[in-house]
Amino acid sequence: MRISLNAAVGMGGPQTVPHAVEEVAGAADNGLAAAWLPQMPPWAGIAGWDALTVAAVAGAAVPGIGLGTSVVVAQTRHPLTLAGQALTVQSAVGNRLTLGIGVSQAPVIEPTFGYPFERPVRYLREYLEVLLPALAGEPVEHKGEALIANGQLTFPGVTAPPVVLAALGPQMLRLAGELTEGTVTLWTGVRTISEHITPRITAAAETAGRPQPRVIVGSLVCVTDDPDSARALAAERFAGAGQLPSYGAMLEIEGVASAVDVILVGTEEQIAADLRRYEEAGASELIAVLFGTAEDQARTMRFLSAINN
Incomplete structure (x- = not known):
């Protein structure tokens, strides 16, 4: 299973673009497979940098590492506009981009x-x-x-980036399997990946x-000897994630009450065991969101680097 980093999440508050580039460089220096950039919503207290622009800037500064968006919200950009932007980034980074897109959720799209x-x-x-x-x-x-x-785009020497969907529900997983290279998920535990995500998307791909x-x-990942404090920190910021319909449905499949119940927290041995279970369930890549104290985050990066190399 590939190990990647979700950069520019802003766990400690709003970030600058140079700081996001530093995170991508750190992922590359530690031998991780890719750095994924989220498209954060335009809400107060969040640095809503454009994910594709940051990918272009980071890719120009940091060679070698894969780059991805997790995810660009489709409703906010016409598909021809998004195609042109993605191909521009692909040219700038030397064909290292994976384009992750999704439709978000009603409580985000309609009021925002x-x-x-x-x-x-x-x-x-x-x-x-x-x-x-x-x-x-x-x-x-x-x-x-x-x-x-109506139109056509011409970008000499540029390879179309692979596309993955933020697919969680049965119909969206079918669509992802039929037309794209896969799915990128969030707040999905091992049982959900094994019994819901992997079989549905695999069957759709085989049929197509x-x-x-x-x-x-x-997933949020924290290697620590103080899991209770780490979980409390995650709950402070993310416990409400399960109230969004799509995520809540995944937590119901998992049989847990909160998004915090599916994050990866514990010692190196505990998290290594969790990752093995994810891989056995069909996961091909982990995008880690580092959290916890500065010491915990540094320890987590060392661990991820070690298991990825």
């Missing part, structure tokens, strides 16, 4: 952006019917229920004649 959150699977299917050929440089002529798009899909698991 004012867009109706209706039939998200249909919307994202249409979105991909425009985005994927546009990324490949093919002409697009699309007039659907949700989207209209596609390769084994990527199952990318995002």
Whole structure:
């Protein structure tokens, strides 16, 4: 299983772009597979840097390491616009980008952006019917229920980035397996990956004649001898995550009450065992969000570096 870092999350508060680049450089220096950049919502107290712009800046400064977005919200950008931006970044970073996209959730989209959150699977299917050929440089002529798009993008020497979806529900997992390279998840425990995510997306990929899909698991990770304090810190910031519908459904499958119940906290031996269980469940990559004290975060990075190399 590949080990990557979710950079620029801003666990300690708003960050600058140079600080985000430092985190990507740290991931590269420690031999991690990739650095993923989140597209944070435009809420007070959060540095809502544009994920693709940060990926371009970081990729230009830091060679070698893979880069990804986890995830760009589809409703906020027309698929031709997103394709052009992603291909621009892909050119800047030497074809190291994975484009993660998703539709977010109604309690985020409707009050924040004012867009109706209706039939998200249909919307994202249409979105991909425009985005994927546009990324490949093919002409697009699309007039659907949700989207209209006409155009063609030409980027010499640029390879279309692989696309993964933030797919959790059955229909979205089917769509991800049929049309993309996989899913990137958050707040999903081992049982959920094993019994829900992996079998559904794999079956969809097999039916569509596609390769084994990527199952990318995002999780808070803290190597520590004081797990109670680490969990209290996580609960202070993230306990409400389970109230969002999609995440709440995943926690129900897992059989736990809170998002904090699926984070990875403990000694090196405990977390190594957790990662083995994730891999056995079908996870192909872990995106680690480091948290805890500065000492705990440094210890966690050393551990992740050791198991990834």
